[in-house]
Every structure is written in structure tokens, then in C-alpha cells.
Amino acid sequence: MKYECDMISDLLPLYKDGACSNASKKIIEEHLAECPACGKMLKDMIDSTIDEELVKEKNEVIDSQAKFFKRKSALAGSIVGGIFCVPILVCLIVNLATGAGLTWFFIVLAAMLVAASLIIVPLMMPKNKLFTTMTAFTASVILLLAVCSIYSRGTWFFIAAPATLFGLMMLFAPFIAYNKPVKEHLGNHKGLAIMTAYTATFALMMVCIGLCTTPKAFFPMAFSIALPLVAMAWGMFASIRYLKANALVKIGACFGSAGVCSWLMEGLIESYGAKASSLTGVTYSSNSGFASSITCIGIAALLIILGIIIGLAKGGKKNA
Ligand SMILES: [Zn+2]
Incomplete structure (x- = not known):
């Protein structure tokens, strides 16, 4: 009997899931009719399965509730943030419209936005965190440069911004190209896309610097001398890839x-x-x-x- 019980207990999980053959099923049922120990084992097995299903269901309910509250709090945060922005926006428009320029307050504000782009954006974004954070950071840094340039009543923004964009692109382009949501659109051409982004921002920077600097005759020279350098980078990329x-x-x-x-x-x-x-x-x-x-x-x-x-x-x- 003991020997038979061992065999039956091996088969019970299959029996419980209805996965054993008719012949085994018959043997097990005959044994269960005579053996209360194996009967209890089967009952325990069924009970524990029910418990597991209950725990799983409970966790699913908690998860979906947590997601719901997270969405709601993100929405509330956005609305509150939006409301705070209104007076700031009014001051900005009044300042610019009256020709008073920007006060230092807007520099602090733009600097806060740079910090927010790195802290709040990744927290609030449900997906594509890396892409949105890098985009928000770039936009806020460019905005900070613009505010500082207006504050100092200078035109150096048109040199600083493209140069900053080129520098950030050097750093971010590979991360953006190899992550969602850009990855899917590039397929097998990620390297090509990164090189194109580098070249475009480099050309933009060179043209902007050229248009803003004097003497004017120096720019065509500097630009044409930079071209072989770009060609070299493309030559190396094409050779390797x-x-x-x-x-x-x-x-x-x-x-x-x-x-x-x-x-x-x-x-x-x-x-x-x-x-x-x-x-x-x-x-x-x-x-x-x-x-x-x-x-x-x-x-x-x-x-x-x-x-x-x-x-x-x-x-x-x-x-x-
Ligand atoms: Zn038994």
C-alpha cells in the first residue's frame, strides 16, 4: 500500500489538472476510494490552488488601483502646475510688451525648468521616459540661453543655442536612437540617423556662427575647411558600417x-x-x-x- 501511495502522490498533480490518461485516472480513483491519506492530499492540493488564484486576483486589483491613482495624481499635478504658470506667463508678456526686457526672475525660473526637466519629467512620464526627459532637458537649456540673452540684451543666443544643441546631440543622439519610441522607426539605420543628426546640427552651428561673426569673409573659409572634416567622419562611418x-x-x-x-x-x-x-x-x-x-x-x-x-x-x- 505504501509503495502504491508514493506512485499515486506523484500522479495527483496531473490528475488534479485533468492531464493524465484514462487508465491512470481509473487507477487513481480506485485508490482514492480506499485511501483517506491520498484523498486528503488531493483536497489540500485543490485548496492551495484556490488560495493562489485568490492572491493573484487580489494583486491584480491592487495594481490597477495603484495605476489609476498614479494617473489621477499626475493629472492633478499638471493642472496645479498649469495654474501656477498663468501669473508667470502674464508677467512675461507684460515685461516683453512694455520693452522692459526680462528681469532676473525669469533666469531663475528658466533654471528651475532645467531642473524640473530632469526630475519631474521622468517621474510623470508613464513611458518613453528617456526620450521625453532628453527632449525636455534640451528645450529647457535652450530656453535658459534665450532668457539670459534677452536679459543681457545680446544676440549671442544665435551662437550659443546651435552650439549647445550640437553638443547635446553628440551626447543624446545614440541614446535616443536606441530607445523607444524612435528605435522602432529607424529599423536598421540607427547609425545613419545618428550621423545625419550630428551633421545637421554641426552645419546649423557653423552657419549660425558664420552669420553672427565678423569679418564676414572669414566664414566661407572656415566652413569650407570644416567640410573635409565632416567628410572624414562620414568616410570612417561608412567604412566601418x-x-x-x-x-x-x-x-x-x-x-x-x-x-x-x-x-x-x-x-x-x-x-x-x-x-x-x-x-x-x-x-x-x-x-x-x-x-x-x-x-x-x-x-x-x-x-x-x-x-x-x-x-x-x-x-x-x-x-x-
Ligand atoms: Zn494512498
Whole structure:
């Protein structure tokens, strides 16, 4: 009997879930009719299952209530915050409309918004926390710059803001591209999107600085000298991301784009040399630059040839 009880107790969980065969079911039922110990075991099993279901149901109710209250408190917080904003907004409009400029109070306020973007935004956002926080932080920093620029009655905002945007983009773009809700839209082109964002904000910064600085003749020179630098970054990105070759060839291609682009840059600096010197009072010399470009191109050629030879040797081995 003891031996049989052990076997039956092994089968009872299956029996309880209705998962055992008809033959086993018959044996178990015959045994249960004679054995009160196994009968009690089955009863305990059924009772504990009911308890588990009750606990689960209770937790679900508590969770949904907690979510409901969280939503309500977020809504109440937004409304209260909105109400506080009204007098501030009125003061802002009056200040600007009367030509009084902005008082230092608005600088403090904008600085508080920067803090709020990092503390309150992630707390209030139910999802896409990283994206909304980074966007809110960027917007509040730009706003702070604008307020300070208006307060000091300067136009430096148009230089500071694009430069800040470029700097923050360097930092945030990878996080934004690899997280919700942007990730889904980019698919396999995250790297391309990040590089495009870098290039666009860099160009914006250069154009804004160019339009705001004097002498005007210096800007086209500075901008065209920066172009090979951008081309170099794209050349390296394309080599690493899209070139279908082994690591040696990829590194070689990176050196190659660095060499060619720095050569172009040195060429531009040299051709602008006298003109740029007369504008800035600095004498430019590019001899050392050309030497490093040639070294880069030499290393590139060496690495690419070595990479191709190794690639061919491996391919040959595979075929043999
Ligand atoms: Zn038994």
C-alpha cells in the first residue's frame, strides 16, 4: 500500500489538472476510494490552488488601483502646475510688451525648468521616459540661453543655442536612437540617423556662427575647411558600417579617408593662407599637416593590401 501511495502522490498533480490518461485516472480513483491519506492530499492540493488564484486576483486589483491613482495624481499635478504658470506667463508678456526686457526672475525660473526637466519629467512620464526627459532637458537649456540673452540684451543666443544643441546631440543622439519610441522607426539605420543628426546640427552651428561673426569673409573659409572634416567622419562611418570586408581593410579605409580628407583640408588652409592671415593676424603653416596626410594614406594602402591578401588566403583555404 505504501509503495502504491508514493506512485499515486506523484500522479495527483496531473490528475488534479485533468492531464493524465484514462487508465491512470481509473487507477487513481480506485485508490482514492480506499485511501483517506491520498484523498486528503488531493483536497489540500485543490485548496492551495484556490488560495493562489485568490492572491493573484487580489494583486491584480491592487495594481490597477495603484495605476489609476498614479494617473489621477499626475493629472492633478499638471493642472496645479498649469495654474501656477498663468501669473508667470502674464508677467512675461507684460515685461516683453512694455520693452522692459526680462528681469532676473525669469533666469531663475528658466533654471528651475532645467531642473524640473530632469526630475519631474521622468517621474510623470508613464513611458518613453528617456526620450521625453532628453527632449525636455534640451528645450529647457535652450530656453535658459534665450532668457539670459534677452536679459543681457545680446544676440549671442544665435551662437550659443546651435552650439549647445550640437553638443547635446553628440551626447543624446545614440541614446535616443536606441530607445523607444524612435528605435522602432529607424529599423536598421540607427547609425545613419545618428550621423545625419550630428551633421545637421554641426552645419546649423557653423552657419549660425558664420552669420553672427565678423569679418564676414572669414566664414566661407572656415566652413569650407570644416567640410573635409565632416567628410572624414562620414568616410570612417561608412567604412566601418557598410564596407563588406575584413577588419584590416576597414581600418585601412578609415586611415584612407582620414588621409585624403586631411590632405584636402591642408590644401584649403594653404590656398586661403595669405587671405586668412590678413583677416585673423595668425600665420598658417601646413607642411607638417601634409606629411601626416601622406603617412595616413601610406598606412591605409598597407592595411588594405594586407587585408586583401589575408582575405584571399582564407578564401583559398575554404575552397580547398
Ligand atoms: Zn494512498
